[in-house]
Amino acid sequence: MKREKVIQVADLTKRFGDFAAVDAISFDVYRGEIFGFLGANGAGKTTAMKMLIGISNPTSGQAQVAGFDVFTHAEDIKKNIGYMSQKFALYDDLTVRENIRFFGGIYGLSRGRIKEKSDALIEELGLQGAAHKLVGALPLGWKQKLSFSVALIHDPKIVFLDEPTGGVDPITRRQFWEMIYKAAHQGTTVFVTTHYMDEAEYCDRVSIMVNGKIEALDSPKLLKEQFQAANMNDVFLKLARG
């Protein structure tokens, strides 16, 4: 049986003047997959991701996300995706519960559903004691886990994570990946960018971007065979150095 494609990208390009930040990339992502989107700083990962989540207009090419075209139906895409940016983007001056309620509210969840979700989420993250604390007072690791959970609050088909584990300790990173696995297991597609090559090993498939182009795309195992490398780190170095 052919698996369902939830992201289809063909020749997607973004130019800023003469510079092609994203240069005709093409790939597909399947339902329930953990798709690693790798690349050095400035390779164009974030730009590509912003086009897929509908906050940046592509210059040319085609892309469908959750069955909707990024050019014409960006707002429909937004109902079906979750997003967690590099920058922590919950409100520091609202409490944990208030943040959950706000984002639940603007995704159109009912009052009862928000209550239910909040309780489950706080329980799951072990934040019972901190539910009425301002988010700004939480440690970074907790903040990251909370924003991931908030990104999933409306049960999106796809969740986009932009370097979600930047700056957090190894234990929290591990817990974070457990959360990612759990979401994927429940059928959510996970699209994740990262700098950590050990994290790349956790992905089902990985693409590596160099200077705006996708230079390699396959499962970590096959990529290591293809580049005759012991680990993903070596694969990355071979590609990134050309």
Added chain:
Amino acid sequence: MKTILYIIQKEFKQIFRNKGMLPIIFVLPLLQLIILSNAATFEVQHIKFGYIDGDHSATSRALVEKFDASSYFEVWTDFPSEVQASAAMLRGEVDVVLNIPPYFERDLQKDKHQSLGVTINAIDGAAAGVENVYVTQIIQGFNQGLRVDLQQITDQQVQAMAIETIPLFWYNETLNYKTFMVPGILVLLVTMITLFLSGMNIVREKEIGTLEQINVTPIKKRQFIIGKLFPFWVIGMGLLTIGLIIAKLIFDVPILGSLPLMYLYTSIYILVVLGIGLFISNFTDTQQQAMFIAWFFTVIFILMSGLFTPIESMPKWAQVLTEFNPIKYFVEVMRMVMLKGSGFMDILPQLSKTLLYALIMNGLAVWSYRKTS
């Protein structure tokens, strides 16, 4: 609609949780209202007055006493010579010097006319003009009294010599400066606070990155903008209310017109200001930039509003520019309704222009707000 309520709820929480902002929103403006209304006055008083008495006669002393008795002048000193008087004016010790020539009394009685020299420090031209009027009034008053005296001595027939004008000051009978200023300064406060808060609010979300998070949600542009601006609209109306209470209780400014009319106008006016604020925040990336642009416009709007200087005395081109100044309309309406008791039909021109302005600004603001870059 529900979405808008969630945003409004969030905004109010953030505003009232910010302990640094609350006093800025509510306490500082009212302090300003009280301080500025008392201090910002164009009444020229406490004029430092000096004189050179070359005559030392009963008449010259009587003239100086007239100045001393006036509440406008503070008789500072008499100078033995013009040289000393000029030096004192250079040092800023006197603003007005009256020069009474020698033989003033004798020549006045003999020739029936005399000249007096008056020197006025005219660095502030407007104040100098007013001082000149005061000086002239006092000398004329003195002159009339003197004439009657002289005529009684020389001429038994008292003639009606002068035409007297009896001015009536309408709408502000006592020429109380505060009555004039309080409505205007109230306008400034409502404008500045709502402009700055709305201008900075969305830029702040840009800066901390939460705006991007909002843009990834299916929220609609108008929902977001209404939800964002409504709290500041409420704050603006609240400021007007507190300001009016202060105007009545502390300054006893008459409120002749209808309060609902004032509220109706203000509710539309604040939409203009919020639209401008939002428009600014769409074109700036940091709160600092937004602040500078908001300041630039505020200063121009205030100085060209007719609040401090009458629009009628501005050059023609400047008068045309003031047509685009929302503060001008607000100042006019507040003064008309509060002091003249103007009704709906009287302020209709201002009201309709403001409404048009609000539609245009908010249209531009919504149009220029982009969820997608």
